[in-house]
Amino acid sequence: MSDSEEEQVKQAPIIKPHQKQQKDFYAEQLQANEEAESQAPLLVVVQGPKGSGKTTLIKSLVKHYTGQKIKKLVGPVTVRSNKQHRVTFVECPSDINAMSDLSKVADLALILIDASIGFEMETFEYLSLLNNHGFPNVMGVLTHIDFFKDNKQLRKTRKKYKKRFEYETGGNYKLFYLQALKNEYYLKQDIHNLARFISIIKIAPVRWKTEHPFILADRYEQSKDNTTTFYGYVRGCTYRLNDRIHFVGQGDYYIDSFEEVLDPVEIITTQKKHRSLKDTEKLVYAPMSSVGALTIDATAGYITIPQPIFTEKNKFVNNEEQEDDEIEEQEQEQEQELPEGVRMVRELQQMTEGIDKQLEEEEDVQLLEGFELEEDKPIKKKNNQQQIQQQRELVRLKNRVNIKIENGTVMPITDTLLATDLHELIYQNKNSINEFDSVRYLPKVQERESYREIKELFVTGFYGQTDVVDLENLEKQIEEEELEEEQENKNNNQNQKDDNQNQKENQQERQQLVNQLTNSNLGLYKKGTYVKIVIKDFSSSVKDDYPMILARSEVGEDNLGFIKIRIKKHRWHSNILKSNDPIIISLGWRRFQTIPIYCVQDPNDRLRFVKYTPEYDYCYAIFYGNFAPQGTGLVCTQSLSNKLSKFRIAATGVVLEMNHQFDVMKKLKLVGEPFKVIKNTAFIKGMFNSSLEVAKFQGGLIKTVSGLRGHIKKPSKLGPDGSFRATFEDKIQMSDLVFCRTWVRMHIERFYRLITNNVKLMKTMWELRQEKQIPLEFKPDSTYQDQERVPVKFAPLRIPNNLQQNLPFESKEKVKSLSFREKLRQQVEKNLPVKSNMTDKEKEVYSLIQRLNTIKNEKEKKREQKDIQKQKVKEAQIKGQKQHLEEGKRKYKQQKQKDKFIKQVKKQQQQQ
Numbered sequence: 001m002s003d004s005e006e007e008q009v010k011q012a013p014i015i016k017p018h019q020k021q022q023k024d025f026y027a028e029q030l031q032a033n034e035e036a037e038s039q040a041p042l043l044v045v046v047q048g049p050k051g052s053g054k055t056t057l058i059k060s061l062v063k064h065y066t067g068q069k070i071k072k073l074v075g076p077v078t079v080r081s082n083k084q085h086r087v088t089f090v091e092c093p094s095d096i097n098a099m100s101d102l103s104k105v106a107d108l109a110l111i112l113i114d115a116s117i118g119f120e121m122e123t124f125e126y127l128s129l130l131n132n133h134g135f136p137n138v139m140g141v142l143t144h145i146d147f148f149k150d151n152k153q154l155r156k157t158r159k160k161y162k163k164r165f166e167y168e169t170g171g172n173y174k175l176f177y178l179q180a181l182k183n184e185y186y187l188k189q190d191i192h193n194l195a196r197f198i199s200i201i202k203i204a205p206v207r208w209k210t211e212h213p214f215i216l217a218d219r220y221e222q223s224k225d226n227t228t229t230f231y232g233y234v235r236g237c238t239y240r241l242n243d244r245i246h247f248v249g250q251g252d253y254y255i256d257s258f259e260e261v262l263d264p265v266e267i268i269t270t271q272k273k274h275r276s277l278k279d280t281e282k283l284v285y286a287p288m289s290s291v292g293a294l295t296i297d298a299t300a301g302y303i304t305i306p307q308p309i310f311t312e313k314n315k316f317v318n319n320e321e322q323e324d325d326e327i328e329e330q331e332q333e334q335e336q337e338l339p340e341g342v343r344m345v346r347e348l349q350q351m352t353e354g355i356d357k358q359l360e361e362e363e364d365v366q367l368l369e370g371f372e373l374e375e376d377k378p379i380k381k382k383n384n385q386q387q388i389q390q391q392r393e394l395v396r397l398k399n400r401v402n403i404k405i406e407n408g409t410v411m412p413i414t415d416t417l418l419a420t421d422l423h424e425l426i427y428q429n430k431n432s433i434n435e436f437d438s439v440r441y442l443p444k445v446q447e448r449e450s451y452r453e454i455k456e457l458f459v460t461g462f463y464g465q466t467d468v469v470d471l472e473n474l475e476k477q478i479e480e481e482e483l484e485e486e487q488e489n490k491n492n493n494q495n496q497k498d499d500n501q502n503q504k505e506n507q508q509e510r511q512q513l514v515n516q517l518t519n520s521n522l523g524l525y526k527k528g529t530y531v532k533i534v535i536k537d538f539s540s541s542v543k544d545d546y547p548m549i550l551a552r553s554e555v556g557e558d559n560l561g562f563i564k565i566r567i568k569k570h571r572w573h574s575n576i577l578k579s580n581d582p583i584i585i586s587l588g589w590r591r592f593q594t595i596p597i598y599c600v601q602d603p604n605d606r607l608r609f610v611k612y613t614p615e616y617d618y619c620y621a622i623f624y625g626n627f628a629p630q631g632t633g634l635v636c637t638q639s640l641s642n643k644l645s646k647f648r649i650a651a652t653g654v655v656l657e658m659n660h661q662f663d664v665m666k667k668l669k670l671v672g673e674p675f676k677v678i679k680n681t682a683f684i685k686g687m688f689n690s691s692l693e694v695a696k697f698q699g700g701l702i703k704t705v706s707g708l709r710g711h712i713k714k715p716s717k718l719g720p721d722g723s724f725r726a727t728f729e730d731k732i733q734m735s736d737l738v739f740c741r742t743w744v745r746m747h748i749e750r751f752y753r754l755i756t757n758n759v760k761l762m763k764t765m766w767e768l769r770q771e772k773q774i775p776l777e778f779k780p781d782s783t784y785q786d787q788e789r790v791p792v793k794f795a796p797l798r799i800p801n802n803l804q805q806n807l808p809f810e811s812k813e814k815v816k817s818l819s820f821r822e823k824l825r826q827q828v829e830k831n832l833p834v835k836s837n838m839t840d841k842e843k844e845v846y847s848l849i850q851r852l853n854t855i856k857n858e859k860e861k862k863r864e865q866k867d868i869q870k871q872k873v874k875e876a877q878i879k880g881q882k883q884h885l886e887e888g889k890r891k892y893k894q895q896k897q898k899d900k901f902i903k904q905v906k907k908q909q910q911q912q
């Protein structure tokens with residue numbers, strides 16, 4: 001090694017082994033996350049107070065990404081931002097439940113702030129929710145900036161909001177400014193900048209999501225028998241199928257079927273250099289909103305097709321004139337030249353009756369060209385080759401399009417077509433797209449084969465063997481055939497490079513297919529898979545504008561037990577929380593009402609019960625609820641009402657421990673007083689009610705106020721029932737109080753109520769008091785009272801002479817050293833003439849002094865009395881003024897109410 005290299009090595013920072021391990025660990029975690037992250041669409045939650053511009057922002061972003069205009073925004077909207085990246089936007093309602101649910105699932109939260117108003121309470125509430133549910137990436141967006149006309153004021157405000165936003169979020173997140181509104185959309189440049197940041201943002205892994213898979217349903221269908229089907233992407237992590245699912249905010253349900261379906265916004269995997277999208281590749285998937293001419297409601301999807309495009313030119317010519325055979329033949333020829341998709345749609349347009357009616361009237365209904373519905377007739381036997389072909393198509397179909405159209409579905413025959421699956425059929429025709437699809441809803445180009453697949457869907461009972469499909473054999477057959485095809489292609493292909501490329505791609509595709517099959521057989525659905533979940537007997541009602549989160553029911557997390565959490569009252573919540581008062585907790589996927597008790601930990605690890613949460617400090621809470629992993633954050637609220645009169649988040653916390661029981665102890669001080677004292681023994685009454693209670697506490701420790709310790713001996717027959725004999729380390733005073741410190745185990749209520757749509761909640765003490773008009777209980781004992789303490793005069797210490805004589809010299813009482821005052825007094829006493837020996841003059845002087853003293857004392861007494869009277873008068877004056885003031889206030893209020901009432905009456909009269 002050369003010198004310079006050695007120097008370099010010396011200067012390099014030393015990485016310790018554990019640091020390296022940690023670095024490697026994080027690198028791996030990041031890489032794994034990045035790989036996984038690329039699959040599921042980025043979930044962007046747009047949150048803000050009412051009227052802050054959430055809808056406008058989503059519409060503007062969708063327009064930027066796809067050029068589409070959303071007329072009415074409902075539910076999630078997924079767009080393709082580039083070939084490898086998709087984004088789902090969800091608007092967050094200002095309902096506390098929706099806010100809490102969406103804070104758990106968001107990858108990125110766009111927090112809108114109305115600059116004309118400033119930071120509102122919802123923003124802080126949402127930040128607090130995000131903080132406790134894993135803090136995903138956050139971006140601030142300042143809207144209504146055009147409200148400021150003065151540039152200087154605008155600059156100042158922007159700076160102020162930026163500072164505040166940084167302070168609230170920890171300083172790592174950006175605040176965007178949306179300058180103005182133009183034609184109901186934000187300015188292009190602003191949206192372009194924001195969209196660019198959204199596209200390149202690196203998502204921080206949130207622990208809860210990396211361990212808990214979920215589906216944010218972007219579409220649902222509900223039938224009359226309450227069978228509900230939800231569609232959405234698997235998010236969070238790989239979904240390992242089990243039999244139950246938790247619908248957040250609704251409860252647990254058994255899954256009827258769970259299958260992968262065709263991804264509506266597929267990732268484009270072609271290996272071309274450009275990441276940017278062509279116009280035909282731009283895509284928006286907003287099944288519940290109305291995008292252009294497409295609307296999907298709970299039961300079906302409808303495409304509004306502009307009439308002029310579909311009207312055949314010679315359709316309006318009088319039919320009688322057209323009876324000429326030649327013309328008909330010409331028409332048929334022309335029709336056959338048309339693309340298949342266009343022909344089918346036209347045929348459907350010409351239908352006047354639904355299939356069910358047709359079935360009732362005719363025996364052989366020809367729904368689509370070449371296929372007949374025959375109920376009773378035996379199934380036509382085709383040759384082997386054809387059957388294999390059909391089965392093969394069905395297997396492909398089963399994996400790709402899981403759609404069933406039951407016999408007798410009624411199709412509305414107007415210019416609006418039933419498009420549950422028809423849109424696939426219609427838009428798969430490459431040539432016909434531009435003819436009738438003015439909005440380019442799904443510009444997806446597929447092989448002609450898929451028409452046949454979909455045609456088959458309209459026919460029930462045609463293929464006899466479709467129900468039982470030998471999957472394994474079919475897969476093998478398909479693979480073999482494909483291999484053969486590839487082999488042929490290989491031989492025929494002249495370009496060797498292209499051939500290799502194709503082979504690689506095919507191999508990859510096949511591998512993917514095999515992986516897909518094995519995964520779905522094992523019940524594994526990777527992140528980003530678009531799935532369909534069917535739930536039977538789904539009794540709850542679903543709101544369109546409410547997030548529909550279907551989470552995997554994890555083993556153990558639906559169990560109930562006691563949970564110990566560390567909790568802190570939110571500094572902006574106006575009240576402290578009371579033990580045994582019901583509270584709503586959002587923990588894990590679940591929200592539930594429970595009755596907690598609060599406690600603190602003593603130095604000897606005892607959990608000591610406290611009546612209220614401390615004002616600005618942490619304490620523990622124990623409640624009965626759903627188990628959740630240690631370290632999971634939680635948020636408490638006191639009610640579900642969305643009145644913004646006070647800060648809705650009552651407390652925040654984190655799970656510490658779960659157990660079947662916790663010992664929370666409450667301190668109990670029993671007080672008694674002695675009624676007989678004999679040396680070190682004392683008889684004490686008033687501490688217990690019966691001798692049985694005494695027997696239970698026999699041997700217990702007791703203590704006097706002065707600190708003398710003792711033991712409870714035995715129940716005594718002297719005194720009232722419950723009296724006992726006790727011994728102390730010294731003789732106690734009759735005036736002493738005796739304490740016995742004990743601990744009582746607190747009962748924790750096993751109360752748990754999952755919050756669903758129409759749940760009836762337990763009322764808090766405050767709510768009950770309000771409702772029943774019960775005033776607060778007043779216990780005079782609980783209030784502090786001024787104590788009048790009489791100074792105790794202890795008798796001077798007198799040591800018996802016998803004892804003094806036996807004492808060592810050191811402790812013996814010596815000659816008393818007197819203080820100056822005492823000496824003076826002694827001298828005066830000595831010099832005072834004895835009264836009987838006084839001369840007359842001395843007597844006169846003495847009596848004069850005494851009189852003068854009496855006068856002085858008398859004067860002082862009078863002055864004191866006067867002072868007391870003056871004080872009383874002053875107090876009375878203050879009291880009177882107060883009463884007067886209150887009286888005035890009351891009158892003013894009455895007058896105000898009167899005025900208000902008169903105004904209202906006048907208004908009503910005017911309106912009438």
Ligand SMILES: Nc1nc2c(ncn2[C@@H]2O[C@H](COP(=O)(O)OP(=O)(O)OP(=O)(O)O)[C@@H](O)[C@H]2O)c(=O)[nH]1
Nearest residue numbers: 049050051052053054055056143144145146180181
């Ligand atoms: N002047 C101005 N108006 C805006 C701006 N952003 C939004 N608006 C208008 O504010 C109104 C409310 O906007 P929305 O997008 O519906 O707000 P929202 O947050 O979705 O409202 P809710 O759905 O009621 O919660 C609309 O009329 C918008 O045109 C802005 O930056 N400047």
